[in-house]
Each structure stands twice: as C-alpha cells, then as structure tokens.
Amino acid sequence: MSLPTDGHVHTEWSWDTVTGSMIGSCRRAIDLGLPSLAFTEHADLTPWLIPAAIRPQLPDHFRGYLRPDGVLEPPELDVPGYLACIEECRSRFPGLRILSGVELSEPHWHRPRADALLAAHDFDRVLGSVHSLSEGGHHHELTVITDRPPGDLLRAYLGEVLGLVESTADFAVLAHIDYALRSWPAEGPPFVVADFEEEFRTVLRALGESGRALEVNTQVPLPGEVVRWWFEAGGETVAFGSDAHDPALVGRGFEDAAALVESCGFRPGRTPHDFWRR
Numbered sequence: 001m002s003l004p005t006d007g008h009v010h011t012e013w014s015w016d017t018v019t020g021s022m023i024g025s026c027r028r029a030i031d032l033g034l035p036s037l038a039f040t041e042h043a044d045l046t047p048w049l050i051p052a053a054i055r056p057q058l059p060d061h062f063r064g065y066l067r068p069d070g071v072l073e074p075p076e077l078d079v080p081g082y083l084a085c086i087e088e089c090r091s092r093f094p095g096l097r098i099l100s101g102v103e104l105s106e107p108h109w110h111r112p113r114a115d116a117l118l119a120a121h122d123f124d125r126v127l128g129s130v131h132s133l134s135e136g137g138h139h140h141e142l143t144v145i146t147d148r149p150p151g152d153l154l155r156a157y158l159g160e161v162l163g164l165v166e167s168t169a170d171f172a173v174l175a176h177i178d179y180a181l182r183s184w185p186a187e188g189p190p191f192v193v194a195d196f197e198e199e200f201r202t203v204l205r206a207l208g209e210s211g212r213a214l215e216v217n218t219q220v221p222l223p224g225e226v227v228r229w230w231f232e233a234g235g236e237t238v239a240f241g242s243d244a245h246d247p248a249l250v251g252r253g254f255e256d257a258a259a260l261v262e263s264c265g266f267r268p269g270r271t272p273h274d275f276w277r278r
Contacts, residue, residue, distance in 0.1 A: 008241025024247035035272035036097035101125035128171030218253035
C-alpha cells in the first residue's frame with residue numbers, strides 16, 4: 001500500500017518548535033515515499049493562562065511570549081516569510097507536491113481574525129482544531145490542566161470540539177479529535193474509548209453533516225473505534241497527519257494508520273494527493 005499525504009506538518013514557521021525544518025521535512029517525505037506534504041503552520045489565536053507552578057518549566061522559546069500576568073500569547077504567523085519558504089521548497093523538490101496550509105486554533109472563538117487571515121491568503125489546506133478550554137474568565141491549554149479528572153477533561157474537550165464543528169468557521173479538516181488523550185495520565189485508570197462513545201459519535205455526526213474531513217492524527221494512535229464510528233456516521237473523507245514538529249517525525253505511523261482506515265471502509269482517492277474516501 002502506498003502511503004498517504006501527510007496533511008499536518010509544522011516547521012520552523014510554527015512558533016512552538018525549535019526543531020522544525022521545512023527543507024528537512026521535504027527530504028524526509030521523499031525518503032519515505034510520501035506523495036505530498038501540507039505545511040499547516042500554527043495560527044494559535046487564543047492566549048492561555050499558564051499556571052504559576054508550570055511557568056518555570058516552560059521551554060525557553062515559550063517564555064518569550066509570556067506576559068507579566070502569566071498569560072502566554074502566541075505570536076502571529078509570518079505568512080509572507082512562510083509562503084516564500086514554500087516556494088523555495090517547491091523549486092528545490094519538484095517531485096514532491098507541497099501544499100500550503102494553516103492550523104487554526106479555536107477559530108469559532110476568533111472569527112474576525114480567522115476570517116481575515118483566510119481572506120488574505122489562499123491556503124491549500126486549512127485545519128480547525130481545539131487546544132484550549134475556557135474557564136473562570138481565562139483560556140487554558142489542555143495539556144497543562146491538571147486539576148480535573150481525565151475523563152471530565154476529555155468530555156469537556158469533545159464538547160468544545162462539537163462547538164467548533166457546528167460553527168460556520170472556515171476549515172476543511174478537523175484536526176486531532178483525540179488531542180485531550182495526549183495528557184491522559186499513565187497512572188490511574190486506563191483510557192477506554194467505549195466509555196466516551198456517545199460523545200465521540202455526537203461530534204462525528206456533526207462533522208459528517210458539515211461536509212468536513214476527519215483527520216487521523218498519528219501523534220497518539222487514534223482508537224480504531226473512532227474511525228469505524230466515523231464511517232458509520234456517514235463520514236465521507238479521511239485525512240492523515242503526523243503533527244510533526246521535527247522532520248524525523250514526518251509520516252510517523254502512517255503504515256498502521258492507513259491499514260486501520262482501510263479496514264474501516266475507506267479507500268485512497270483518485271490521486272495519491274487526495275483525501276481517502278468511503
């Protein structure tokens with residue numbers, strides 16, 4: 001089986017990585033035999049309140065965006081610089097299809113900014129994602145929330161994802177429906193996907209009705225049940241994304257992910273660059 005497009009890759013143009021490299025990611029994709037890449041750089045529109053206990057643990061390149069009040073405000077994406085790098089890579093690697101893109105965080109909370117960004121630039125791939133929850137007048141990044149049971153956190157996250165999917169925010173692919181699982185504690189009760197079937201199915205039904213694609217994100221292997229529920233909900237299309245922030249992680253787990261998606265009833269599109277379809 002040929003590998004699918006990696007439709008979710010971050011490089012040095014995403015503010016949260018110091019190991020990203022667009023050129024290195026292209027080389028890695030060619031080595032793996034990937035047909036194409038989408039560089040979906042972060043447009044993180046939400047400022048996060050960072051708990052005081054965690055602030056000293058932040059990486060150095062995060063601290064530069066930390067305000068005196070403890071709120072981390074991600075910088076805006078340098079779109080002209082990023083697009084110039086895209087064109088350089090297209091010239092250097094003509095045998096690799098390279099898509100421009102952006103990952104919008106909580107665009108349903110920030111419609112004027114999100115809409116203006118998309119109106120100004122013709123991106124090939126737009127991802128919509130949720131990284132945050134709102135509580136007590138502040139926004140909190142999910143992976144630093146430690147005072148809630150993991151099951152409650154996952155349900156709250158899926159509730160916010162439902163709000164994103166049901167909104168008219170402009171995006172084509174729902175990124176990492178399982179993002180909250182990245183902080184599921186290793187100690188304590190294990191994650192059982194069946195315990196959250198109703199919540200996942202609710203989001204998937206709404207996603208299918210919206211006509212958008214579900215991303216199978218391989219940073220944390222997506223439970224196969226979620227892909228099967230997507231098929232049963234009438235979902236039409238599947239995208240694949242490594243969420244790589246380092247070239248070495250481009251295309252990670254794609255063989256297993258492609259086999260899983262195929263076993264659930266989806267097939268490659270008309271060309272190697274297309275979404276997979278039911």
